[in-house]
Amino acid sequence: MEMNSTMSLHFHPRLLRALFGREFRAALINRYFQVFCALGLMGGIAAAVFGEDSNATAVFYVQIAIYFVSLFALLAGVGSAQAEREEWQLLFTQPLPRAWCVLGKFCALLCMFGGVLLVMFVPGLFAGSSIHALGQLYLETLLLAAIFLACGLAAGYFAHDRAQALIVGMSVWLLLLFGLDLVALFAARWSAIQNVPDFWVALLMFNPLDSFRINALFSLQQIPAEAANKTALAGWWIAHSGVWFVAVAVFWSVMLVILSGLRLQRWEE
Amino acid sequence: MKADCLRIARLWRTGDSESFRESRTFLKTRQSSQDVETPGKSSSRQYAETSTLQACAPRIIATLFFVTTCAGAATIQQRIDAAAPNETIRIESGVHPGSIVISKPVTLLGEPGAEIRGNGSGNVVTIAADNVTLRGLRITGSGLQLSDDDAAVFVVANNATIENCTIADSLHGIYLKKVSGAQILNNQIQGKTSVAQAPAENMTAGKPSLLEIEKGVGQGAENCDTTVVANRRGNGIHQWNCERNLIRGNEISDARDGIYFSFTNNSRVENNLIRHVRYGLHYMYSDANIFENNTFTENAAGAAIMFSKNMVVRGNRFVSNRGYRAYGLIFQSSDNSRLEQNDISENAVGLSFNQCNQNEVVGNRVTRNYIGLRFGSNSDANRFTENIFTGNLHPIETGASDVSGSLWAVHGVGNLWDTEVELDLDRDGVVDVPHRELDLFGILRRDFPAIAFLSESPAVKLLRFANERAVIPGISSIEDPAPLTSRFWRIRAQRAGTSAVANK
């Protein structure tokens, strides 16, 4: 009987409704989020206007996703986690699992990003891009946003204050964007690494930004990939870059959300 | 008869004029004796009726129908032989047996559905007289011996015109040998991609099967790995030792090389579409030719221009030649030529320059290639201006070559590159600071092909950006002193319009 009442507390839809409502409300009045929406729309229009053809438009969107969407998703995650840092002692005395707070926040933010990205991608349709290609790119960009949202939330929950969270989050973003590839570039000059190309490729495969970029390059831009297709793993990656990116995105998002949940579970005042 | 034709063809190819005259006389004698035979009793016909009767029933019935209805009518060869010079011979709809030799200036005008079908050996139509015209014919069934240069249309006389013909099921499409003034216009040439199996195997399962001698060129992932098989095909249009020919509006597919040039000068190649072949253009030792508005797409190795000079390559499209080691356009050991307004996109290597000197490379669009520009050794005094090098995974590959011998801007106008910052304060469409295009991966491309996965990486862009501000030592780069902005052409057009108005 007790267990039943506890379970019903765990899964009552009103909890999700309350968490979603709060996140939507907080995001709606968040200046950074408003700026993100505006920039997203401007980026979408710019992609449609300045993209010389549908392919160029897609490339433009890829650049926006890599540099802009990833960063804003990360900042949104950090900001959202830190915004209620002081409120945890109220929030965590409420009868709901703490992990729900993370999950609800993640889902709500992802929904909002879904909406903003939709606004961003719609102008591309007017530039002559096919709805199929844009739809695919939209979903992939959303997945990229999910990873960085989860990353931002984790940074926000693990850090002690907003400044520390921002430093950690930005460091992770810079590492994924530039750092790992720079290391890979210099490591590629060592014969020891050259003898194990699959290992080197595997390291890139697990970087969500690399995974997104390769998928965009070889499937969306139609650039010949045969020259890179020299090992079994490389060939598999190029042939299944879309599937792999989805897998990487789900893996990282779920893992980071779980980590955040565990962090909250162990948090003590 | 077949052996005789082969012998004559060989004699023609040797260029021995005395033997050639003898052979023509000999051939005429044999043709006359063949006229006594009914076509249905020829050796090939007998074979078809006895060996593949059931399987080939529809085709055989059609052929028999034609033969029956035409029984008593003269063959094409007879009609040619009987024709007066410059006479037009109408070829009726239906299959007409080859091989034929045209030894007087006549026009063969095919009615819709007219086909000249060879017997699978030697040439189908041999043009041995000047001023011959073939128009509106379907020509099929040449021999398949590469060593004999078997072709659907074999031209050894000047001023031949081959127009609106369809050529299929043959080794070479049109073979031009030591001719001038030929006009090859609006033909469709499809190479032979399969060959019938031996009769015993052919009858398995009650119907003839075709042995695929190779997959379609351009469709494989590693197209060059199929070259052994592709080498068994002939070329779409083959020219050797020719002058002043015009090749226009042809569509060539599934051949070995689309258009083959060797020792051929002062010719024009315009508005052709070449796809699904090995080399779209295979071009050597030929000077002063003009290539204009052709499309070379989905070929194994794109176009190769080698050991030649004084060419104009203008307005062509070299697109989607995507095999490993495939090129949009290879320029090898060729000098004093002008490459202008070509679109070189989505190739494994867009434009390759090696040992080329004093060429003008103007206004080409080299985009979305795996390697945009490969610049090899010993290339000097080339002038690159107004080209667009954007969207390439690796914009340039220089290896260890010295690229400083070429000019990357002419009269203060460089090229458009992917650049992070376009500083153009005077708004003339020319960036105010030089652009250094970095060959970051260098020899890693060969030693460690997986490095390609870092293409377009933000890290690589960061290094390129840094290199634009300050040279990174030890890494080869091209320096364009006057890189263009994407607005350059618009600004120039506006200024040209303004000055035209002022002049008025």
Place this chain on the structure above:
Amino acid sequence: MISAQNIVKSYGGKSVLRGISLCADPKQITLMVGPNGAGKSTTIKVLAGLIRPDSGTAHLNGFDVVRRRIATQASTAYLPQRPSFHPKLTCLEILRFYAGLRGVPFSRCEAMLELIGLSDAARVRTEKLSGGMRQLLGVAFLLLADAPVLLLDEPGLSLDPGWRKWLQQKLRFEAERGKIVLVTTHLIAEWNDVADRCLLCRDGIIERELDPRNLPDDFDEVESGCDALVAKGELSPPRATTRLQQPFGLRNKDSVGDDGVAATWK
């Protein structure tokens, strides 16, 4: 009913709770007093489910606060020392969020704001509230769910005397409705003659009970009173092993209860 036995909690080797045992009954206001650093807030956070004890057990209405945290929190309302809220949300949005979590009708949010006199500030962002108003919003949050257990950590620190009085009366009212009310404070004089019981918490244990109707003005008075009792032989410290350094000294080891609850004082 709240019952806690031998709750121990350390942070980095420093013991904060050294075996707290207490009980609080319904229809009563139980006061836990003690100087700063005595462990009052930690104790109440353990009961609220914010801190997991190193050892010991605590039950609220029969549920273990560690093992059945969600169930205990469903019947608990906790007011922290300095309640903080999402700075960008308004008072009403804050209350509605918690009402949504608890399944409380939204109409109760407006009623709560009216109760604490913040109706006018219903649509003001919490970052713009003064300390006192924030404390009042905390009180509204406390009362919102009408939970049967009310845990208050140093309530009314930022409130003016009028509102403190109001809060005490409100808590008395809630207790009389059958609720368990546990309040920690170091301002003992403020709570004189308000509570039904008063537990003295010092150095991580409940040392003894004080008379809730005759509370001293400050802890110096408590200590001097203790010394007098010790001199007369009427006082024995509750825990011999842990009280050696304390001013009360060691008199009667047997007075320590087996259940760990401090000895009752006259």
